[in-house]
Amino acid sequence: MKTKKKLHWTPVTIAQAVVTGLTLLFLLAPVVQMVLTAFMKNAFRGPKAGWTTDWISKVLELYGDTIIRSLGIAFGTLVITILIGVPCAWVLVREERRRWAGLLEEALILPLSIPGLAIGLGILLIWGGWGEFRQSNLFILCGHVMFCLPFMVRSVVAVLRVEPIAAYEEASATLGASPFTTFMRVVVPVAMPGIIAGGLMVTTVSLGEFNISWMLQTPDTRTLPVGMADAYASMRLEVGSAYTFLFLVILVPLLTLMQSLPERIRRRMAEKRSK
Template sequence: MSVLAGLTVNYFRGLSSGLTLRWLAQVWQQYQGSVALSLGVAFATLAIVLAVGVPAGYALARSKSRVARAIEEALVLPVALPGLASALALLVVYGGFTAFRMSLWFIVVGHVVFTLPFMVRAVAAVASGADLRTLEEGAASLGASFVTRFVTIVLPNLRPGIVAGALAVLTLSIGEFNLTWMLHTPDTKTLPVGLADTYASLRLEVGSAYTIVFLLMTLPLLVAMQWLGVDPSGTRALKRRPR
């Protein structure tokens, strides 16, 4: 019904008032900056998470120490920890750095903290199921350096986990409201925050049209995750991991 309201001339009169794209055009005109900001934050978050999460997941999968297992179990915490709690912690620690606090990078850091465990768990689950140690030892015996082994052997075998983690990171970053709402400023208003504003301050048709824009951005990612069997929490992958 919310989607339908964004396509009707007057929601309270229903379809009898006629269909229109006026509200979608109005939303795009007023909030296209929020869409661009959300995409920028999501891809910046993904770049950092890939750079940190892939090596971390690989290292956790290779290590058999109790410390590695403890770190792996601790990665479940973001699933249970509310985004507001993470945002408050970031505000307490970095709130005094005004320039950083007012920049878009403050939100990016929050999203990295929130989404990094999902990438690490996805990569670690795939790495533990592949016999990478044997493949690497074979390549090393032929004179391949660590960098060569990592690029030509490890990364190709980790591709399913990397793709799954990337989809989860993008979806979570674009759709995260609680953490973003606490960290945003009037100049760093992203898609979920703008959605809340439209329902709070504008007419229902505009809020519903904004919902359509939001769905158009997130549904393809959700469909891809479902098609690939991605579990965003990573808990199923952890349960399948051999100990």
């Protein structure tokens, strides 16, 4: 039976606790204030003015389409990055000793080092003249896929590189499985922790991505972050805060999953292997 170790408070640990507490206060105080403002009848009068949910209703009325659109784009980005990123990661791991594999990996992560505005400008210069495509949500989806794909590739590569994937594939081929069957029933399950981690990261990044979305948007294709900026710029402070509150309601559960789910999957896989 394990016993919990008691924490011995020394001047060093006390100082560490104080610094940690002050840091958390510094980070969380604006968020708490924003949440409170979202439910205040009048932000300038403060709690004395009373509380209301009217601002939440107003955001859903004025910007509900941006929330639905962002969720759809995030889901589309997730599906496409999985379909492209997992095979790419598998190839990179299998061929990592070849020079072209290193160049390909660098090319795939290049969008992370380029400002979103520059990526958006490049997409505009190449495909901006395609009228119907330019006016559709697919235009923004392309930008999100380009920006988010490296997160999926790197997450899956990190998992596959610590597994004896070549031995698994060889065993599968010895049993008569086709390359496609081996990929779907061996590689994908082994890579699942990376797919889950990468998928959650892709979803959260896509939902919160502003620069590319702002560069590529039209009045009919605004996304959640762009709508949030518009709410703060042209509406009451309470409306912008309510919009941000709804954004957190969507984003915080995803961030929680991103922290806990991959580790749970690794534990379950380790337990299955040990049986």
